[in-house]
Amino acid sequence: MRKKRIHPWPVRLCHWVNLLVMIGMVMSGWGIYNADPIFNFTFPQNATLGGWLGGNIGWHLAVMWVLAANGLFYLLWGLFSGHFRQRFFPFTPASVWHDLVSALRFRLSHKSNQYNAVQKLMYVGVLLLGLLLVISGLSIWKPVQFSGLVYLMGGFTVARYVHFFAMSGIMLFVVVHVVMVLLVPKTLPGMITGGNAATKNAGESADD
Numbered sequence: 001m002r003k004k005r006i007h008p009w010p011v012r013l014c015h016w017v018n019l020l021v022m023i024g025m026v027m028s029g030w031g032i033y034n035a036d037p038i039f040n041f042t043f044p045q046n047a048t049l050g051g052w053l054g055g056n057i058g059w060h061l062a063v064m065w066v067l068a069a070n071g072l073f074y075l076l077w078g079l080f081s082g083h084f085r086q087r088f089f090p091f092t093p094a095s096v097w098h099d100l101v102s103a104l105r106f107r108l109s110h111k112s113n114q115y116n117a118v119q120k121l122m123y124v125g126v127l128l129l130g131l132l133l134v135i136s137g138l139s140i141w142k143p144v145q146f147s148g149l150v151y152l153m154g155g156f157t158v159a160r161y162v163h164f165f166a167m168s169g170i171m172l173f174v175v176v177h178v179v180m181v182l183l184v185p186k187t188l189p190g191m192i193t194g195g196n197a198a199t200k201n202a203g204e205s206a207d208d
């Protein structure tokens with residue numbers, strides 16, 4: 001018999017590396033935004049990373065490579081291990097609605113190794129937002145080399161707005177996500193240590 005983890009090690013590794021990466025990207029990104037805001041506000045200086053515009057850009061482009069490596073590993077592993085298929089699908093508008101109403105009535109039980117339909121939608125949604133963030137980011141970073149992406153975005157200026165709104169969407173996700181973890185704190189240890197979902201016979205495919 002072998003222990004099956006609630007969250008296999010690649011998920012845990014990528015999840016927490018991604019959290020650090022997001023903090024670096026968002027804080028340095030806010031610094032870059034402050035130098036040429038597209039809205040009527042700027043972010044507080046102490047919420048930015050890098051000290052000055054050159055430093056902000058330096059951090060943003062350095063952490064970008066960690067984001068790329070971590071994101072690519074997670075996507076490839078998730079696709080080829082069957083993790084995305086098993087954990088994120090299927091969900092339908094009806095199942096999302098059902099689970100949302102149950103959750104708001106505090107009647108949604110949490111199964112350790114199975115996400116509810118609202119979680120599935122949110123996780124798929126945040127991955128798509130991440131993809132949009134990367135595509136719009138590449139368009140702003142190298143508009144000549146990635147002119148096809150700039151065209152797809154609807155132009156350089158639109159790409160900046162898309163980049164900003166994708167960042168905002170991810171920030172909104174994080175707020176809801178962390179509130180959910182605070183409401184169901186027993187989910188946290190599994191995301192750190194892996195936890196034990198069940199036991200399985202040796203020879204059966206294990207997640208880790």
Ligand code: HEM
Nearest residue numbers: 011015018019022087112123126174177178181187188191
């Ligand atoms: C940028 C920030 C974050 C993003 C993009 C993010 C994204 C995700 C995603 C996509 C999953 C599903 C992973 C999978 O199964 O492949 C997940 C699960 C989880 N995340 Fe996050 N997360 C973030 C921050 C956090 C933070 C700050 C915490 C803790 C306070 C947290 C705690 C958890 C937990 C406990 C789960 C497992 C939930 C369960 O078992 O029901 N996450 N997160």
